[in-house]
Amino acid sequence: xxxxxxxxxxxxxxxxxxxxxxxxxxxxxxxxxxxxxxxxxxxxxxxxxxxxxxxxxxxxxxxxxxxxxxxxxxxxxxxxxxxxxxxxxxxxxxxxxxxxxxxxxxxxxxxxxxxxxxxxxxxxxxxxxxxxxxxxxxxxxxxxxxxxxxxxxxxxxxxxxxxxxxxxxxx
Numbered sequence: 001x002x003x004x005x006x007x008x009x010x011x012x013x014x015x016x017x018x019x020x021x022x023x024x025x026x027x028x029x030x031x032x033x034x035x036x037x038x039x040x041x042x043x044x045x046x047x048x049x050x051x052x053x054x055x056x057x058x059x060x061x062x063x064x065x066x067x068x069x070x071x072x073x074x075x076x077x078x079x080x081x082x083x084x085x086x087x088x089x090x091x092x093x094x095x096x097x098x099x100x101x102x103x104x105x106x107x108x109x110x111x112x113x114x115x116x117x118x119x120x121x122x123x124x125x126x127x128x129x130x131x132x133x134x135x136x137x138x139x140x141x142x143x144x145x146x147x148x149x150x151x152x153x154x155x156x157x158x159x160x161x162x163x164x165x166x167x168x169x170x171x
Contacts, residue, residue, distance in 0.1 A: 009072060016068045024066045031076055032062055035083045048107040048157045054086045107157045114153035117166070127155055137161040 006012060009027070010020035061079050064070040093103035113124050119131060134153055138145045143165055151164045 117148035
């Protein structure tokens with residue numbers, strides 16, 4: 001049984017053929033799916049720097065298992081270690097005494113760009129956000145495309161811009 005598995009996956013071989021890489025791709029797909037289920041639902045969904053770095057590193061490591069540029073078993077183990085590290089750091093950011101500061105380090109911090117209908121130009125400049133970026137967000141939200149109607153607009157940790165409009169009668 002083990003010899004058949006070694007043959008199918010090309011374990012110990014220097015050059016893999018097309019079907020060995022294809023079988024590896026299927027195996028790595030299901031293992032990666034299992035790893036992501038272990039991680040949690042938010043792992044690749046929020047797109048904070050924390051999540052993007054994990055995604056790039058994880059993809060790079062797992063591709064090595066498919067192409068055979070690194071040993072199959074240790075490469076899968078390294079992928080699992082990255083997933084578990086992500087989960088551990090995310091838990092530490094929510095459950096430790098200094099969780100908010102640690103979370104800000106890992107994921108970034110929300111920054112206010114517009115307050116009471118006024119652009120905060122120094123903050124915008126520091127974060128490379130233009131007035132056009134904010135107006136684009138207003139258009140995509142389907143609300144008024146008028147900055148004076150905004151109570152606050154924030155650059156979120158994910159890099160997106162969120163908007164809270166002023167309530168009726170408040171100007």
